Amino acid sequence: MAKKDDILQKLREMLAEDAIRMDEAYKAGVAFSAQVPLDKVRDVAAAFKDGGFYLESVTVLDFQDTVELVYHMNAHEPKSRVSFRALCGHDQPAPTVSDIFATAEWQEREIHEFFGNPFTGNTDLRRLLLPEDADYYPLKKTFGKVHAYVKREEIYG
Amino acid sequence: MAEQLREPVVDQIYSLNLGPQHPSTHGVLRVLLDLDGEFIIKADPIIGYGHRGHEKMGENRTYKQFMPNSSRMDYLSGMLFNHGFALAVEKLSGIEVPERAKYIRTICAEMNRISSHLLWFGTYVMDLGGFTPFLYAFDDREQILDILDSVSGSRLTYSYCRFGGVCKDVGTDFVDRTRAFVKRLLSRFPDYHNLVTKNIIFIHRTRGVGVVTQEQARQFGVTGPNLRATGIEYDVRKAEPYEIYDRFDFNVPVGSKGDALDRYNVRLEEMVQSCRIIEQALDQMPKGDYHNESAAFKVRPPKGEVYFAVESARGQTGYYLVSDGSAFPYRCHIRVPSFGNLHVLTDVLKGTLVADAISILGSIDVVIPEIDR
Numbered sequence: 125m126a127k128k129d130d131i132l133q134k135l136r137e138m139l140a141e142d143a144i145r146m147d148e149a150y151k152a153g154v155a156f157s158a159q160v161p162l163d164k165v166r167d168v169a170a171a172f173k174d175g176g177f178y179l180e181s182v183t184v185l186d187f188q189d190t191v192e193l194v195y196h197m198n199a200h201e202p203k204s205r206v207s208f209r210a211l212c213g214h215d216q217p218a219p220t221v222s223d224i225f226a227t228a229e230w231q232e233r234e235i236h237e238f239f240g241n242p243f244t245g246n247t248d249l250r251r252l253l254l255p256e257d258a259d260y261y262p263l264k265k266t267f268g269k270v271h272a273y274v275k276r277e278e279i280y281g
Numbered sequence: 282m283a284e285q286l287r288e289p290v291v292d293q294i295y296s297l298n299l300g301p302q303h304p305s306t307h308g309v310l311r312v313l314l315d316l317d318g319e320f321i322i323k324a325d326p327i328i329g330y331g332h333r334g335h336e337k338m339g340e341n342r343t344y345k346q347f348m349p350n351s352s353r354m355d356y357l358s359g360m361l362f363n364h365g366f367a368l369a370v371e372k373l374s375g376i377e378v379p380e381r382a383k384y385i386r387t388i389c390a391e392m393n394r395i396s397s398h399l400l401w402f403g404t405y406v407m408d409l410g411g412f413t414p415f416l417y418a419f420d421d422r423e424q425i426l427d428i429l430d431s432v433s434g435s436r437l438t439y440s441y442c443r444f445g446g447v448c449k450d451v452g453t454d455f456v457d458r459t460r461a462f463v464k465r466l467l468s469r470f471p472d473y474h475n476l477v478t479k480n481i482i483f484i485h486r487t488r489g490v491g492v493v494t495q496e497q498a499r500q501f502g503v504t505g506p507n508l509r510a511t512g513i514e515y516d517v518r519k520a521e522p523y524e525i526y527d528r529f530d531f532n533v534p535v536g537s538k539g540d541a542l543d544r545y546n547v548r549l550e551e552m553v554q555s556c557r558i559i560e561q562a563l564d565q566m567p568k569g570d571y572h573n574e575s576a577a578f579k580v581r582p583p584k585g586e587v588y589f590a591v592e593s594a595r596g597q598t599g600y601y602l603v604s605d606g607s608a609f610p611y612r613c614h615i616r617v618p619s620f621g622n623l624h625v626l627t628d629v630l631k632g633t634l635v636a637d638a639i640s641i642l643g644s645i646d647v648v649i650p651e652i653d654r
Contacts, residue, residue: 153588181616253329
């Protein structure tokens, strides 16, 4: 059985009924996407680790009403990219996954410097790409010129 | 002799800056090394010198305006990044691409992969003290740059792809020159192997040096030739074939130990496989349109998101685009392969010698401006 089917079964047990959105045609490039409550992010990440996945990318979407963390996971198997996402308030600390996936150490540093999102548990949140003394968060929609700053439901509604 | 066996007089850990201007760092990279004698205790790469804010620029430009940015992240495989961005936007907005354009793009992308690997080959061997192979590799690479220049108008930062095709058709001249080049390159490999692969100094500098284990690769998100050198047969072109890669017969070379020598062998073999793909593509290339004329001039993808990954010269490049229905992306995140490939060094360099660090750094093949974005 493919790793993504294993993890799908496991996530179905862990999460609410309507949390998983299947995407058979890979329209968004993933097999399925799971909406995870913020306090379960670490459990889900650990399940992915046990399932043989690696963390491909973590990023943040900045909306007027909320911030969304998007984790893209992949295994070294054909067509096995899946994603899980968690809603998080502006400036609300998110749990780190850097002790589960080492690559998150740097990716969380990057998110922190660009969006100002703190991560609880990540001890090294120095600036990664910006100057050490940067006191601005450039990828926030409130910084500089932006074309749109909308509520989450306007895109995903 | 007995004198030398005594405990060192100075017993302390000291720090050394490798870079930011060091011939072997390939781009502006500073590695802060904590050393105990010649041994590395801790390596902390300090990056960001080439940060330009491509992700922010992406949000302030239309999809088409961002096209030239894509090839400026990894300037050594610009065509591959360009190709990936075009594919991501096409998928998001459902633009069809004519058959001929698919072949042209694939040929150019594979040519770019070879040119990137050739540059790596030359500079890596030069890092280890061999100057001659560098000149041979650049001689070959120059031919690719000339061919790609003739179709796209640039030698490095290509902006050749368009949503729905490419900007200019290729003629018989391109086909003939590419065929001649592939033939010439394949005939050069015996020279390369005689000069470098069988060189005893080279073997001693690379065999068993900088071993990346499969677990490390998974933890740090290592992709590309560095991942395949550990023995995991994973290539985006095979795992989730995009464009027309499922039509070609090619192998995915893998290593067994994950050391610098394996990474070298994998890249050299990859060039041969790219040649195979180019030859097949040239044979199959149909006549017809090179651009989908019905594609809208100003792309406005429907609301939604897409994550599109391609295999660039250094590994998996992923474009994550979120559209709010306007002509500007709401979010444009780029997952770059060198990010994980460099991060793994914090673990791999522990306990190695400074001289080996140069060899390991070179064998990983990082392009720093790609990480900095």
